[in-house]
Amino acid sequence: MNYISTRGGMAPQRFSDILLGGLAPDGGLAIAERYPRFTLDELKALSKLNYRELAFAVISRFVDDIPADQLKALIDKTYTAQVYCHGRDPAQADQITPVVKLDEALFIQELSNGPTLAFKDMAMQLLGNLFEHVLTQRGQEINIVGATSGDTGSAAEYAMRGKHGVRVFMLSPFGKMSPFQRAQMFSLQDENIHNIAVKSMFDACQDMVKAVNNDAAFKARYKVGAVNSINWGRVVAQAVYYFKGYFAVAGEVGEPVDFCVPSGNFGNVCAGHIARQMGLPIRRLIVATNENDVLDEFFKTGGYHPRGLDRTYETSSPSMDITKASNLERFVFDLLGRDAAKLAELWRGVDKNQGFDLDPATFARMRDEYGFRSEKSSHADRIANIREVFERYGLQIDPHTADGYKAAKAHREPGVPMVILETALPAKFEDTMREALNQAPQRPADLQGLEAQPQRFDVLEADAEALKRYVAERVPV
Numbered sequence: 001m002n003y004i005s006t007r008g009g010m011a012p013q014r015f016s017d018i019l020l021g022g023l024a025p026d027g028g029l030a031i032a033e034r035y036p037r038f039t040l041d042e043l044k045a046l047s048k049l050n051y052r053e054l055a056f057a058v059i060s061r062f063v064d065d066i067p068a069d070q071l072k073a074l075i076d077k078t079y080t081a082q083v084y085c086h087g088r089d090p091a092q093a094d095q096i097t098p099v100v101k102l103d104e105a106l107f108i109q110e111l112s113n114g115p116t117l118a119f120k121d122m123a124m125q126l127l128g129n130l131f132e133h134v135l136t137q138r139g140q141e142i143n144i145v146g147a148t149s150g151d152t153g154s155a156a157e158y159a160m161r162g163k164h165g166v167r168v169f170m171l172s173p174f175g176k177m178s179p180f181q182r183a184q185m186f187s188l189q190d191e192n193i194h195n196i197a198v199k200s201m202f203d204a205c206q207d208m209v210k211a212v213n214n215d216a217a218f219k220a221r222y223k224v225g226a227v228n229s230i231n232w233g234r235v236v237a238q239a240v241y242y243f244k245g246y247f248a249v250a251g252e253v254g255e256p257v258d259f260c261v262p263s264g265n266f267g268n269v270c271a272g273h274i275a276r277q278m279g280l281p282i283r284r285l286i287v288a289t290n291e292n293d294v295l296d297e298f299f300k301t302g303g304y305h306p307r308g309l310d311r312t313y314e315t316s317s318p319s320m321d322i323t324k325a326s327n328l329e330r331f332v333f334d335l336l337g338r339d340a341a342k343l344a345e346l347w348r349g350v351d352k353n354q355g356f357d358l359d360p361a362t363f364a365r366m367r368d369e370y371g372f373r374s375e376k377s378s379h380a381d382r383i384a385n386i387r388e389v390f391e392r393y394g395l396q397i398d399p400h401t402a403d404g405y406k407a408a409k410a411h412r413e414p415g416v417p418m419v420i421l422e423t424a425l426p427a428k429f430e431d432t433m434r435e436a437l438n439q440a441p442q443r444p445a446d447l448q449g450l451e452a453q454p455q456r457f458d459v460l461e462a463d464a465e466a467l468k469r470y471v472a473e474r475v476p477v
C-alpha cells in the first residue's frame with residue numbers, strides 16, 4: 001500500500017515513512033492511494049473477532065512494510081483490558097470499546113477507557129508502540145514538541161512514556177488547565193517526558209511550537225516531530241472501533257447503522273468515513289459540534305469557512321473548540337473524486353482563511369452518497385442533555401458526548417440503530433458535571449487522589465528562544 005498527498009505533489013511513500021512525518025511536502029495530507037474493501041462475507045467473518053484480531057485485520061490492510069507478526073505483536077500489546085481499564089463495567093474491559101444500550105436502537109460506544117479517559121488513547125497508545133518500533137528499526141530518535149490545553153497532550157504523554165527513541169516536550173498554559181488535567185500530566189515521572197508550563201495562554205504555547213518548527217536548522221538538528229491529529233496512523237487506528245461498534249449493534253451484518261461523532265478536527269469522524277469506504281455498511285455519519293460550528297455550517301450549507309482565533313469561543317466542551325478542521329481535507333479529497341488539483345485550489349482559499357463553497361451537485365453527493373449530516377449544541381443543551389441521560393438511563397456522560405447525544409436525537413430514524421461515540425469520561429470535566437447533576441462525577445478508583453501525587457514540571461516564559469534552549473539542553477546531538 002502506497003501513500004500519496006491530497007494535493008498531488010508527493011512521490012508515493014510507504015506507511016513507515018509517513019508515520020513519523022507531519023504535513024506532506026506540498027502542504028497536503030498523506031492518504032492511502034486506495035481504500036481496501038471488505039466483501040459482505042469478509043465482514044461476517046470479521047464480526048466474530050475480538051478487538052485485537054479485528055484491529056489487525058483492518059490495520060494490516062494499510063501497513064505492508066512492518067512484518068505481519070511484528071505488527072500483530074504491537075497491536076496485541078496495545079489493546080488489552082489492562083490498558084483500557086476505566087470502563088463502567090470491569091467485566092467488559094476486554095471488549096476495549098464496550099457498547100452501552102440506551103434504548104432498543106440508541107447506543108453509546110465507550111471509547112474513553114484508556115489511561116487519560118478520552119478517545120484519543122484509542123489511537124495514541126498504538127502510535128506510541130508503532131513509533132518505538134519504527135525508530136528502533138531505523139536507529140533513529142524523535143523529539144515531539146507540542147502544545148496542549150488538555151486532552152491531546154496527556155494522551156501523547158501516556159502513549160510515549162518510557163518509549164525508546166522518543167522524548168516529549170509538552171507546553172501548556174501555566175495555571176490554566178483543570179487540577180485533574182494538570183495532575184494527569186505533571187504526575188508522570190518518566191525521564192523522557194518533559195512538561196513545560198508557559199507563563200501565558202494556550203495561543204502563546206502554540207506560537208512557540210510554530211516558531212521551533214519554522215526554524216528548519218534547529219528542527220533537523222534536534223529531530224523535532226509531532227503527533228498531531230493529522231497523523232495518518234491515528235486515523236487508521238480509529239477506523240477499527242467503527243467496525244467493532246457496528247458489529248455490536250447491527251441485527252445482521254449488512255444492515256445499515258448510523259454513527260454520531262462529537263467533532264473538532266474531524267479526525268474521529270474521518271475514520272468513520274474510511275471505515276465506510278472499506279465497505280462497512282454505515283448509513284449516516286452525523287457530525288456533532290458545539291458553538292464552534294464551522295463543520296455544522298459545512299454539512300448544512302456546503303460552505304467551509306474556517307475562522308480565526310478571534311472567533312473561536314471557549315465552551316464547556318473545550319476539546320471541540322476548533323474552527324479549522326485539519327482532517328477535513330482528507331474527506332473532501334474523496335468527495336472531489338480524488339482530484340488533487342481541484343483540492344489544492346480549494347485549500348489555497350482555506351490557507352488564506354477564505355474558505356470555499358461546494359457546488360450544488362457536490363453538496364448533494366456529500367449528503368446522499370457519503371451520508372453526512374450535522375448538528376450543533378449550546379452550553380444549555382449540554383447541561384440539559386447530561387441531566388436527561390442521567391435521569392432516563394442512570395448514566396453519566398461527559399459534555400462532548402452530550403453534544404453527540406443531542407445530534408443523535410435530532411437525526412435518529414426508526415429501524416436504524418444509532419451509535420453515539422463517547423469521547424471522554426465525565427471525571428475530566430468536573431465543573432460542568434457539577435452544574436448539570438449537582439454532584440461530582442464518578443472517577444475511576446485508580447485515579448482517586450491523583451491531584452495529591454508529586455508533580456514534575458518546569459516553568460518557562462512565553463519565548464521561543466527559551467524553548468529552544470530547553471530542548472537543546474536535553475537532547476544529545
Ligand SMILES: *Cc1c(COP(=O)(O)O)cnc(C)c1O
Binds near residue numbers: 151264269
Ligand atoms: C479531541 C476530542 C474531540 C474531537 O475529536 P476530533 O478528532 O478532533 O474531531 C472530541 N471530544 C474529546 C473529548 C476530545 O478529546
